[in-house]
Amino acid sequence: MKTGIIGLPQVGKTSLFKILTKAKLDEHGYSNSRDAHLGVARVPDERLDKLSALYSPKKTTYASVEFVDVAAIGQEALKDTSFLANLRNVDALVHVLRTFENDSVPHVGEIDPVRDAKNVEIDLMVSDLGQIEKRIERVEKDMKKGKTADLEREHALLLRSKESIENEQPLRELEMTPEEKKLIKGFMFLSQKPILYVLNINESTTLGDDLDAAVAKYKMDELASRPNAGATAICGKVEAELAEMEDDEAAEFLEGYGLHESGLVRLIRKSYELLGLISFFTAGEDECRAWTIPAGAKAPQGAGAIHTDLEHHFIRAETIRWDALLEAGSEAAARSKGTLRLEGKEYVVRDGDVMHIRHSG
Ligand SMILES: Nc1nc2c(ncn2[C@@H]2O[C@H](COP(=O)(O)OP(=O)(O)O)[C@@H](O)[C@H]2O)c(=O)[nH]1
Numbered sequence: 001m002k003t004g005i006i007g008l009p010q011v012g013k014t015s016l017f018k019i020l021t022k023a024k025l026d027e028h029g030y031s032n033s034r035d036a037h038l039g040v041a042r043v044p045d046e047r048l049d050k051l052s053a054l055y056s057p058k059k060t061t062y063a064s065v066e067f068v069d070v071a072a073i074g075q076e077a078l079k080d081t082s083f084l085a086n087l088r089n090v091d092a093l094v095h096v097l098r099t100f101e102n103d104s105v106p107h108v109g110e111i112d113p114v115r116d117a118k119n120v121e122i123d124l125m126v127s128d129l130g131q132i133e134k135r136i137e138r139v140e141k142d143m144k145k146g147k148t149a150d151l152e153r154e155h156a157l158l159l160r161s162k163e164s165i166e167n168e169q170p171l172r173e174l175e176m177t178p179e180e181k182k183l184i185k186g187f188m189f190l191s192q193k194p195i196l197y198v199l200n201i202n203e204s205t206t207l208g209d210d211l212d213a214a215v216a217k218y219k220m221d222e223l224a225s226r227p228n229a230g231a232t233a234i235c236g237k238v239e240a241e242l243a244e245m246e247d248d249e250a251a252e253f254l255e256g257y258g259l260h261e262s263g264l265v266r267l268i269r270k271s272y273e274l275l276g277l278i279s280f281f282t283a284g285e286d287e288c289r290a291w292t293i294p295a296g297a298k299a300p301q302g303a304g305a306i307h308t309d310l311e312h313h314f315i316r317a318e319t320i321r322w323d324a325l326l327e328a329g330s331e332a333a334a335r336s337k338g339t340l341r342l343e344g345k346e347y348v349v350r351d352g353d354v355m356h357i358r359h360s361g
Pocket residue numbers: 007008009010011012013014015016031072100101102105200201202203235236237238
């Protein structure tokens with residue numbers, strides 16, 4: 001999964017990127033550059049930590065998410081082909097919105113994340129509209145030479161997309177059949193990408209409550225409730241401090257703010273929800289590992305995430321929920337308790353399953 005971090009200038013995009021990916025970027029030379037930063041974030045997962053404690057494997061492998069930190073969004077940037085290419089390539093957008101106050105960091109006008117969200121959305125839509133209009137022209141030319149069912153289908157869908165944008169409705173809100181989605185996929189429209197709004201809020205002594213309240217406080221609920229959208233909050237400043245700490249110290253630090261988990265954990269979980277992704281685990285003495293699959297995937301498809309051969313030669317999966325395994329204390333104990341099940345090809349994998357794939361060949 002690849003996520004693009006977008007937003008207006010000076011809202012905390014690069015700070016968030018650095019925290020997520022623990023990247024040590026050169027302080028100098030990124031703020032005005034159009035070059036995108038690429039980094040990989042480990043998906044924190046307490047369930048995997050606990051499985052790892054049980055197995056003491058040689059290696060623990062977390063799921064990962066790729067993040068791209070692009071330059072600030074604006075009409076100018078959206079005309080830049082390399083900027084656009086970087087952004088089109090992502091599966092989802094994290095839109096950082098500023099609500100933190102800091103007089104030394106300039107911001108356009110009053111703090112108003114709904115306004116900022118809408119303005120950036122318009123930029124995304126304008127970029128898509130240009131592309132749509134160009135393509136419509138092309139398709140109409142081709143249709144004059146000879147109509148085909150394919151051309152007509154594409155034409156109709158492009159007109160519908162155009163109308164949607166003209167009504168200020170981003171493409172992620174447009175209902176499409178799976179066939180239509182496939183047809184339009186190649187354009188990688190920006191306003192079609194699922195979006196997670198991330199409010200970057202002020203530091204406070206009641207941060208736990210403030211984070212929970214932020215989405216409603218800044219009236220982001222309406223935008224967040226739209227199709228393929230979500231919202232969460234972080235405090236970039238506190239997260240930056242957390243990122244520098246060892247686990248024990250971090251836990252204590254979080255407690256001091258009335259928090260039980262870091263904002264990043266929540267942010268990544270929300271991204272998974274938004275994209276309809278879940279995790280399952282494989283566990284053994286060599287490796288304990290998290291795998292990411294789409295919700296609704298059946299066991300063979302899950303096996304395919306590990307290796308395509310496992311999908312083709314799938315027979316059954318020995319399956320148990322992560323917490324049931326921990327409760328039993330070992331696979332053998334779980335087997336005798338009957339909590340370790342054998343699931344077949346039609347089994348829909350659930351978030352938190354631990355699986356052993358049995359295969360032929
Ligand atoms: N007070 C405060 N300042 C922040 C926070 N996040 C970022 N900043 C500051 O805002 C400035 C811009 O941050 P940066 O991440 O470079 O923003 P970008 O332009 O969106 O990439 C920097 O000086 C940061 O130190 C925050 O949560 N609180």
